Amino acid sequence: MLKESKFELGALLITPGARKAISYHEIFQAISRHAAGDWGDVSEEGAKLNDQALKESGRLFSVYESSNGIRFYIITEANRNTTTVLLPDEY
Incomplete structure (x- = not known):
């Protein structure tokens, strides 16, 4: 289930490595979190930069970890x- 999005995602792309290593279910859960402004495991400074980027139309960067311990970015x-x-x- 997608949470309410705070911004447009545009076209969704998944690299071959991410597609192979992470389940689609976990990918789409993370995309939902990202779109809702839950930046995952970024640093406190990174979260502040993302919050600022939301207001100023900057690049948004999130970090998550799959259930099998694989870190990935959105x-x-x-x-x-x-x-x-x-x-x-x-x-």
Whole structure:
């Protein structure tokens, strides 16, 4: 279930590594959290930067961990045209 979105996600992209390593269910749960402004495991400073980026149309960056311990990122570009799910080594 998607939470209320605070911004447009644009086109959703999932890299091959993320698609292989993380279940779609967990990916879409994380996308829902990201869209609602829950930035996951970013630092306190990173969360503040994201909150500022919401107001100023900047790039949004979240970090999550799957149930099998794989960390992954979700990035929404400043223009809100795309949101990408990727592994750290695909960054």
